[in-house]
Amino acid sequence: MEEKIAALHAEQAKAVEAGGKYVERHRARGKLTARDRIELLLDEDAAFLELMPLAAWGSDFPVGASLVTGIGVVEGVECMVIANDPTVKGGALNPWSVKKNFRALDIARENALPVINLTESGGADLPTQKEIFIPGGRGFRDLTRSSAAKVPTVSVVFGNSTAGGAYIPGMSDYVIMVAEQAKVFLAGPPLVKMATGEESDDESLGGAEMHSRVSGSSDFLAVDERDAIRLARRTVARLNWRKTGTVPAAGYAEPELDxxxxxxxxxxxxxxxxxxxxxxxxxxxxxxxxxxxxxxxxxxxxxxxxxxxxxxxxxxxxxxxxxxxxxxxxxxxxxxxxxxxxxxxxxxxxxxxxxxxxxxxxxxxxxxxxxxxxxxxxxxxxxxxxxxxxxxxxxxxxxxxxxxxxxxxxxxxxxxxxxxxxAVMGPAQLAGVMEIVARQSAESKGRPFDADAFAPTKQMVEQMVEEQxxxxxxxxxxxxxxxxxxxxxxxxxxxxxxxxxxxxxxxxxxxxxxxx
Known part of the structure; x- marks a missing residue:
């Protein structure tokens, strides 16, 4: 078991280090990583129950699916935190990111958890858009339904939040944008030029200053990332959030056995x-x-x-x-x-x-x-x-x-x-069932069953089921x-x-x- 746990830690480390060389480049720009942002957001010494850290394991996408999700305590309130990892393909969302996000929002809905989105994403991973576009709208729907159920949603925009991503702050109850970093628009300058012929720049089209002073899409203008996190914590502190469920017994004992x-x-x-x-x-x-x-x-x-x-x-x-x-x-x-x-x-x-x-x-x-x-x-x-x-x-x-x-x-x-x-059954049982079926099929056709010839197939099936x-x-x-x-x-x-x-x-x- 200790060997299995060591192997688990090695796999989880892949999610932490998913950005590779781009992590240092990101920090060189004076920006915090997704996990840095979460650590500053949470109460000091509070636990963070990270959820689905191995999402996308075994796929063509980095482990963690360019998203960090989990439950942590902010100003005494348990919150669902969803943070884009901008060091992994600019935080672009792939099919596993979408599935992971949906599951996080399901947990938040079922358990009445306020949702804090730490947003910085290039939007959909375009090569896999056919797997993302149709189901992806559910994430925006879930944010509005959370608000309708009087469960608050907060969006802190640290960088790009374009196209469909613009609706994350657009559908959140509270929106904080970082000055000179946040860019929130349905279409960037190149696409606007192609669609309308209009010349524009990032700031006038969707910058934090514009949204705070002109469009009203931003509720708070942060001077930098740390200020944005401070504002997020103050927002949660003012939610007047109260639990209505079971109150645990006080003074419980630790387990009888170690x-x-x-x-x-x-x-x-x-x-x-x-x-x-x-x-x-x-x-x-x-x-x-x-x-x-x-x-x-x-x-x-x-x-x-x-x-x-x-x-x-x-x-x-x-x-x-x-x-x-x-x-x-x-x-x-x-x-x-x-x-x-x-x-x-x-x-x-x-x-x-x-x-x-x-x-x-x-x-x-x-x-x-x-x-x-x-x-x-x-x-x-x-x-x-x-x-x-x-x-x-x-x-x-x-x-x-x-x-x-x-x-x-x-x-x-x-x-x-x-x-x-x-699995549907143990590897040996499944492979054995296939052998029995193959044997019966041969006998029904009046042919001898070649067990030696079937052995590689049986071994392959057993190994495949074991791995899966x-x-x-x-x-x-x-x-x-x-x-x-x-x-x-x-x-x-x-x-x-x-x-x-x-x-x-x-x-x-x-x-x-x-x-x-």
Whole structure:
């Protein structure tokens, strides 16, 4: 696990250093990098939960997708911060940047987080415009909907914000522009010349001074970048922002067991089961006043391949559903469905801890109703309206990924450990299935099956599925919100629960038809 974590840090470093030689050129111009701007924006010593740092991993675009996104505290207010990285192709947005931005705005909307855009972008990456243009307008729509929901949006413009990018400040509640740097226009001087024949310059067309004095598109004119960040902090300080959700218990205890033990928990072979209670005891609050028992297990003697129970994490009440053994059978599915309904009855968030190979198959289980029992669990997950958090610790295969609230079921947050793997099934199983199908096909045609000739295909499929199921690949596709060091799980989840508490929520009071 230590080797996997070291490899993770190396991959995350690629996002930090994505601009390469252009970082020094950027600084030589007297400008701050995206991460410098974020650090100055946040309260001193405040945590920054960076989200999707590996977006675009494995693609033709730099790791991080020319965008830095995350949750940080500004003047005591938790905010979603979205910063263009101008050292990566001038901050141009590629298809993965757009997807990453959408996910950040989804998180902000679901959790009532004010959004601060630190803007400096050349607009769309033109060679991939066909993948960006049509869906890209959603980002502007989301900003206006956030404002309509009384969740503030702030835009700080440090440089170019042209074409579609002009609508980011144009649709924000508060706009700050840096003098002699910000350039906000629908079309730059060359395009205006081509379209209308008009001669113009950057400042008269879209400079910060003009927008502050003439067009009114800027609310505050900053003398430099640091002044712009100061103005952004003052703007947030005046939002009169208040949380309306759950108030955490005061004086909670640290976990019973040392979180460092999480590194030894996951077997190198994910076929080997491990006890999730060992993970839970290292993540949740330990016993203390008002929390006499760290984890109150629910139905411990029934459906023992699934562990369910109630706990407290950083003072917040939470229900936990964790795979105790990889496979989910009828008892486990029914147990989970009941537990999810109970969590909704008492308005308690749910944490799903994955290590599953999926639902059990075979004649005995099909006849026993595994489909309808699995459907009950999926129904409960789908229609649950309390916030869900998901951590993929080990395997997450097949419909087990769905039943355990994978990405398709819209958890508020989803993180993976470096040990995680997700796919339709395990590599060996998938390759084996293909071999059986090929063998049956040959036999149906009266031909002998050549196992030796099929062996390279089987090996290629197994290797491909193994590679595609690794956490970096899935994180690069923005199927999670980040790959995290297991030891950071408690802190990460604590931040998420605090963010969720921005807005009150209520559990589902009705479900669809359960097949009984």
């Amino acid at each position: 979180p460092d033990g999480l590194l030894e928990l996951i077997p190198s072979d994910l076929k080997e089961p491990f006890d999730p209670r060992e993970a839970i005891a290292r993540i949740v609050d330990g016993p203390g006043p008002g929390n006499e028992v760290a984890f109150d297990e629910f139905k411990p003697l029934y459906g023992t391949a699934l562990c369910t129970g109630w706990a407290q994490l950083h003072g917040y009440p939470i229900g936990i559903i964790a795979n105790a053994r990889g496979v989910l059978m009828s008892q486990e599915a029914q147990k989970a469905a009941q537990f999810i309904q109970l969590a909704n009855q008492k308005d308690t968030p749910l944490l799903f801890l994955h290590n599953t190979t999926g639902y059990m198959v075979g004649k005995e289980y099909e006849q026993g109703g595994i489909i309808k029992h699995g459907a009950q669990m999926l129904n409960a997950v789908s229609n649950s309206s309390v916030p869900h958090l998901t951590v993929i610790m080990g395997a997450s295969y097949g419909a087990g990924n769905y039943g355990m609230n994978g990405r398709a079921y819209d958890p508020r947050f989803l993180f993976t450990w470096p040990s995680a793997k997700s 199921s690794l956490p970096y690949v899935l994180s690069g596709m923005v199927y999670d919100d980040g790959v995290i060091d297991p030891r950071d799980t408690r802190t990460v989840l604590g931040i998420c629960l605090s963010v969720i508490a921005n807005r009150a929520f209520e559990g589902a009071r009705g479900y669809g038809v359960f097949r009984l």
